[in-house]
Amino acid sequence: MQHRFQSIYDRLLDHYGPQSWWPADTPFEMMIGSILVQNTNWRNVNKALLQLRPHLEPVLIDKMPIDKLAQIIRSSGFFNIKAKRIKAFIDWFKDYDYDIGQLKKKDKNQLRYELLKINGIGRETADVMLLYAFHKPIFVVDAYARRIFYRIGFDMPTTYDGFRMVVEKALPSDLQLYNEYHALLVQHAKEHCKSSPICKGCPLNTICEQRLN
Ligand code: SF4
The missing domain is CATH 1.10.340.30 (Hypothetical protein; domain 2)
Known part of the structure; x- marks a missing residue:
């Protein structure tokens, strides 16, 4: 599973570039x-x-x-x-x-x-x-992450912490990686994997099962 989460991250980063979140001054x-x-x-x-x-x-x-x-x-x-x-x-x-x-x-x-x-x-x-704010490496589970991983073909746990731990077990405990991963998933959900997805040109197209129901 590790290489799949990493591969998604790499493709999103390559496509959208660093997001440098969170959008705040302090x-x-x-x-x-x-x-x-x-x-x-x-x-x-x-x-x-x-x-x-x-x-x-x-x-x-x-x-x-x-x-x-x-x-x-x-x-x-x-x-x-x-x-x-x-x-x-x-x-x-x-x-x-x-x-x-x-x-x-x-x-x-x-x-x-x-x-x-x-x-x-x-x-x-x-x-x-x-x-x-506190710079702790942690994977944020939100509706976008649930939607994208489901569509790709992952059967993730339904509980918040179950979902989070599957991802965290598969990835290194790297602050920068988690910082960018959440921001990239948000960006991806806004640009391609919307409620009605735009699969053409999607950076995950070749690894996605496109489960849309
Ligand atoms: S191929 Fe379609 S369903 Fe799969 S991640 Fe991309 S936009 Fe979403």
């Missing part, structure tokens, strides 16, 4: 963006981040009344729920003096366990934070 912006993007698209997140940018410091968001925060991030959708989630995240981050460096030193599994205990931080959100 790790803090990355983490807030990962909460805002839940159940919406990046265009709406960008609008919310534009409004939030003058306040994009942990201390400022901590002091901000939750109703005000909800209004500022309104364009991301589910804004009341997301404001609560951001506040819960800030409460946890505050316990570490908002120090990313301190958190980066923590063991990956322990850090993941703590993130998953925060209200509203699920596995996908925790894992993108681990990967793009």
Whole structure:
């Protein structure tokens, strides 16, 4: 299986080039963006981040009344729920003096366990934070990865962590590889492997079973 995951990665990288994710100026912006993007698209997140940018410091968001925060991030959708989630995240981050460096030193599994205990931080959100803010090598399982691997012909586990571990067992624990892999799968799902796929010209065409049902 190893060579197949690696081969997919190599073909995507060759076709799309390095994606250099996550699209954020700071790790803090990355983490807030990962909460805002839940159940919406990046265009709406960008609008919310534009409004939030003058306040994009942990201390400022901590002091901000939750109703005000909800209004500022309104364009991301589910804004009341997301404001609560951001506040819960800030409460946890505050316990570490908002120090990313301190958190980066923590063991990956322990850090993941703590993130998953925060209200509203699920596995996908925790894992993108681990990967793009805390620089821990981890494979992010999202709807795009599920769709692409299924269509190629892989029978992946249905559970989040089962899926993740199959990929992680097959690949080296390489931060740069996981950083690019997730971004490349997103790019591929947008350009070729859309809900109605464009298989002509797809870089995975020759290794894909094209299971479309
Ligand atoms: S060949 Fe078609 S189904 Fe297979 S990965 Fe490419 S776009 Fe998706």
